[in-house]
Amino acid sequence: MNITIITLDGPAGVGKTTVARLLADRLGISYLDTGAMFRSVAYTFGEGAWELPVDKLVPQLNRLDFDLEGVGGNSELLLNGYPLPPEIRSEEVGLWASHIARIPVVRDFLRRNQQAIGRTTPLVAEGRDMGSVVFPEARFKFFLDASIEVRAKRRFDQLRAMEMEEDLERIQAQIRIRDDQDRNRSVAPLRPAPDALIIDTGLTDVNGVLARILDVISRQS
Numbered sequence: 001m002n003i004t005i006i007t008l009d010g011p012a013g014v015g016k017t018t019v020a021r022l023l024a025d026r027l028g029i030s031y032l033d034t035g036a037m038f039r040s041v042a043y044t045f046g047e048g049a050w051e052l053p054v055d056k057l058v059p060q061l062n063r064l065d066f067d068l069e070g071v072g073g074n075s076e077l078l079l080n081g082y083p084l085p086p087e088i089r090s091e092e093v094g095l096w097a098s099h100i101a102r103i104p105v106v107r108d109f110l111r112r113n114q115q116a117i118g119r120t121t122p123l124v125a126e127g128r129d130m131g132s133v134v135f136p137e138a139r140f141k142f143f144l145d146a147s148i149e150v151r152a153k154r155r156f157d158q159l160r161a162m163e164m165e166e167d168l169e170r171i172q173a174q175i176r177i178r179d180d181q182d183r184n185r186s187v188a189p190l191r192p193a194p195d196a197l198i199i200d201t202g203l204t205d206v207n208g209v210l211a212r213i214l215d216v217i218s219r220q221s
């Protein structure tokens, strides 16, 4: 099989990370969590950094370098040579990431880093704009979707499993803000690439979603 890049996009809490990891495992290729890149930038720069002028942001961005090591579920993203801190996983930092993700210089910087990683290794690339903007030439593109209720409950369960305190209603409210912001921003808004296959993850479990994706890949390879 001549696979290079498989893109997996969709809104918050849709189950992209779980599916992307399993898919990368099954295919023996690396997995790139681009949401973690936006989260890391937001966390490193701190709350309110999205208010900074561009000339203050650019030198700070230029100090960051992301690398990807390993394959499948063992893929690890490193920031300046170090693993990403677990704190980036909170829903609050997710919201900060969504604020900072609206800024064109931040997106340009991360897009270049993501494309550089994609040039060196086959990838399952997960995010919001992988199929539409970052890897428009990717051979296989998937867009996962589900209702806000299903996604909020999934995020709630994930955060509980990580022993991070969260409240279901608050998560749902934060996801709603993020959805709105991610879908309506002027650069790289969250939407399926025209050639992406849309899969509703509220209708089937993770194994069903994975089987569907693997079936499409094997039939078209």
Ligand code: C5P
Pocket: 012, 013, 034, 035, 036, 038, 039, 094, 097, 098, 099, 101, 126, 127, 128, 129, 130, 178, 182
């Ligand atoms: O996927 P995750 O929930 O970790 O992403 C956090 C935030 O980063 C998203 O709400 C979105 O605003 C931003 N993001 C993005 N483009 C990507 C990945 C994430 O704008 N490719």
